[in-house]
Amino acid sequence: MNWQNFILRLEKEFRVSGAELEKRTSLNRSVIYNLKKGTTSRPRQSTIKKLEEALDIKIDDSDLNKVRYTQNLSHRNLELFRIEGNEFPIVSEILPGNEIFHTQNIIGTIRLPYAQKTNCFAIIVPEDNIDGILSKGDKLLIDIEADYTNGSVVACRLKSSRQFIRYYRKLPGEWVQFYTSEFKDEPLTVKQSEIDAIYRAVFMVKHFPVEI
Known part of the structure; x- marks a missing residue:
């Protein structure tokens, strides 16, 4: 899936709204909005890093049509x-x-x-x-x-x-x-x-x- 669908998937799987995602990642509202609307095909590395840190995941967007993530073995999982x-x-x-x-x-x-x-x-x-x-x-x-x-x-x-x-x-x-x-x-x-x-x-x- 592309970044547009990937952001929507993250909201669903982690049960967060756009506003909650904005708060947890400290990303500007327009950044998340543009990703969800598909006006940004690939976010900056700093944006990806904030998403990874906030949700404790590792994102792979080497193929922009198959953006995916894996969950880190966090302290909670340990x-x-x-x-x-x-x-x-x-x-x-x-x-x-x-x-x-x-x-x-x-x-x-x-x-x-x-x-x-x-x-x-x-x-x-x-x-x-x-x-x-x-x-x-x-x-x-x-x-x-x-x-x-x-x-x-x-x-x-x-x-x-x-x-x-x-x-x-x-x-x-x-x-x-x-x-x-x-x-x-x-x-x-x-x-x-x-x-x-x-x-x-x-x-x-x-x-x-x-x-x-």
Whole structure:
């Protein structure tokens, strides 16, 4: 993705508005505005450095059409690694309630530095999801008891048996929306009565666990 979409992605993934990003980076409002509007194809190195320091990431824009980032192993993540961790089942399907923990649905286990010991499971991402945040083969840790709100990443199963991993948004009335991005792909809007199971994701496993 180009810098325009990359800035929008950062705002979504780190759950910050343009004003919050401006405050955290000490960048001028016009700098962020021009990036989001696409009037600046590549920011100055000083701008990139401020973004990296504020969000604890490393940005790679060697290809202006494939701007990406990796998360640094920050002090916060180091603290996570000091936790002994717990072992969680990896399941093949998203199922409602305790059905998800049936023996035939468990295909393996994974140890992660997450304090909650029960009512958690991991799933293997079947394909690229959520505008590049998750890739095929990544593992996602789900906490059944964790609350989800607008903007949470959730694993969902509809009564039609369709399963997916997307962002969650509550709409007025009985409607709920699931989306991969505000600016890419059509969002999926369903009635709450159509949902069989919905759980919040709390960690994704790539090179190291990342709390989400």
